[in-house]
Amino acid sequence: MTAVDHLSLAERLAGIVGPDQVASSPGLTVDGLPAPLAVTPATPDEVAAVLTTARQAGAAVTPWGGGTQQRLGPPPERLDLVLRTTRLTRIVEWEPDDLTACLEAGLTLAAAQQALAAQGQQIPIEAPCPDCATLGGLVATATAGPRRWLYGSWRDLVIGMRVALVDGSVIKSGGRVVKNVQGYDLAKLFTGSLGTLGVIVQVNVKLAPLPAARRLMAARGPLPAVATLLQEIAASTLRVATLDLLDEAAAYACGLDGPGAAGLVLLEGSSAVVDAHARTVAHDAAGHGLRCDAVDGPELDRVWRAWVDLARVDDLAPTEALLSIGTRPVAVGEVMEAIARAAEEHGLRARRWARAGSGPVYARLVAVDTGQAAGLAAAQATLLARWPAVTLVAGDPAIERAARPWGQEPEGLPLMRAIKQRFDPERTLQPGRFVGGI
Structure with missing residues (x-):
């Protein structure tokens, strides 16, 4: 692949967002991979223009909200440009009587909750580092907290969104009311896609009253x-x-x-x-x-x-990893006991918790000493022999290379690759970051 001319790319990006919003050597890293450039567009159309410019230059792009979830998944195969969404912070529309709001993706969770609380409302989602975590990043990583049992996840709460694509377009899915049947529900496709298909620029969400x-x-x-x-x-x-x-x-x-x-x-x-x-x-x-x-x-x-x-991942030490195991609720206790045995077998300490009503089990594994870091990958392999959905959610790149970050490949992987080819044929966005090297 031809090397990207970062100087020329920076000049072209400055023509879109202004020179003050383009930074060379910005000091941002994605799982240890330094970003040569960073750009901060202010509108959905600018995001789309940045993406198509990067695609034309052959540059690889990583979207970046608050940076709290950048440890998820393996490192990208290459990185030329970080696209920051932190200037997309508007409350576009809010209908308190309908319990819905249209919010830009760079708005932090804490800022959104503070604004909505003025009318006694909330987004019933919680996440680590809410002062930094952005709505777009949380939707793109499908990050949901303990209250998922009552209120559901982002896939239940997002009723529409706008997404910037690498072809320079901004597409819309769903709408701003709960009863909406406009076309395909592409919002669920982009939720949890780690920014590999497009950059979420706006989300329409269902709200809930603050409890008394x-x-x-x-x-x-x-x-x-x-x-x-x-x-x-x-x-x-x-x-x-x-x-x-x-x-x-x-x-x-x-x-x-x-x-x-x-x-x-x-x-x-x-x-x-x-x-x-x-x-x-x-x-x-x-x-x-x-x-x-x-x-x-x-x-x-x-x-x-x-x-x-x-569930915080931005503070993991080189000898730590976060695992997730999908299982049936009735098997949660059994899985937690199996994690404890695997940790002991491979010289690790384990901190375990589970959403007992819906099934996911999590474990933060820590090597007792630095020489046993390889045991983190070995523990995942031990658990994979019993449960196929053992994901290495986050860990040091050396651990991720030795492990299978996404567990066993899903049956739907060919379809997932076809979708990636449809939305991002030149692999501009997050190349190699998602399951199966997507």
């Missing part, structure tokens, strides 16, 4: 008993926001002292409903021989922030 009251019920005891309790709550009529299962190490990281695993059941709603459901959860926990503590007020805020930050 919140309380966390933390059931503590042996992991199998806590897992059983959470499965029973999932099958009940209780309206709970979370059903998370944490091992003792993860619970301690969240500021919850005491022995045993923790079942974290967050209750949201009116004070009367929260009180009634809290009594039911405490009663059910006692029936399993579990201690159940109520957490609210400032203490809940502290626990909540640490709880969400369990």
Whole structure:
């Protein structure tokens, strides 16, 4: 492949966004790969113009919001340009009566939540580093927090979006109302695509009212008993926001002292409903021989922030990796025990947690000493022998090269490659970053 003329590319980009918005050697790296150039467009049309200019120059582009999720997946095969979305920060339209909003992709989650709170509303999504994490980046990485059990994920909440493509166009999918049947639902295609198909520039989202009251019920005891309790709550009529299962190490990281695993059941709603459901959860926990503590007020805020930050990837050390295993909810406890055995076998420490109601299990694995970092890839291989959906969510590039970051290749990989060919035939966006080297 012909080397990219970065000086010429910078001059052409300056003609689109202005010279002040193009930086050479900006000090940004993607999984250890330095970016020669960075550009910060201000409008969706400028984003599209930047992409088609990069494509014409043969340059590889990585979209960048707040940078909080740049460790996801393996490093790109090549990198010439970081496209920053931090000037796309408008609230384009907001209909409080309809509980919908149209927001630009560079708006941070914290800024969006602060603005929406003025009308008692929220995006029912949480993520690590909300002051930096942008809406476009969170949608592109499909990052959703513990409340997915009640409110769903981005695929449930996004009702439309605009996306800039490498051919210079800006396409629209969906609309700004919940009942929308306009064409194909391309928004779901771009959600979780890691920016490999296009750059999300605007999202239309469903909102939720801010709850009048919140309380966390933390059931503590042996992991199998806590897992059983959470499965029973999932099958009940209780309206709970979370059903998370944490091992003792993860619970301690969240500021919850005491022995045993923790079942974290967050209750949201009116004070009367929260009180009634809290009594039911405490009663059910006692029936399993579990201690159940109520957490609210400032203490809940502290626990909540640490709880969400369990999935943080921008602070991983070279001897750490974050794994994710997709499984059925009834198998969550079994998977967590298997992770503990694999970690011990390969000389690792493990911090494990799971969305017990929907199935994903996560583990932050740490090599006991630097000489055992290879054990991180070996632990994934051990688990892959039993479960095909073991993803190395994030880790040092050396670990990712030794492992299989996306686990076993999915059956739909040929279709995924065809979609990539349709939207980005010259592999301008994030080459090699997604499953199967897409």
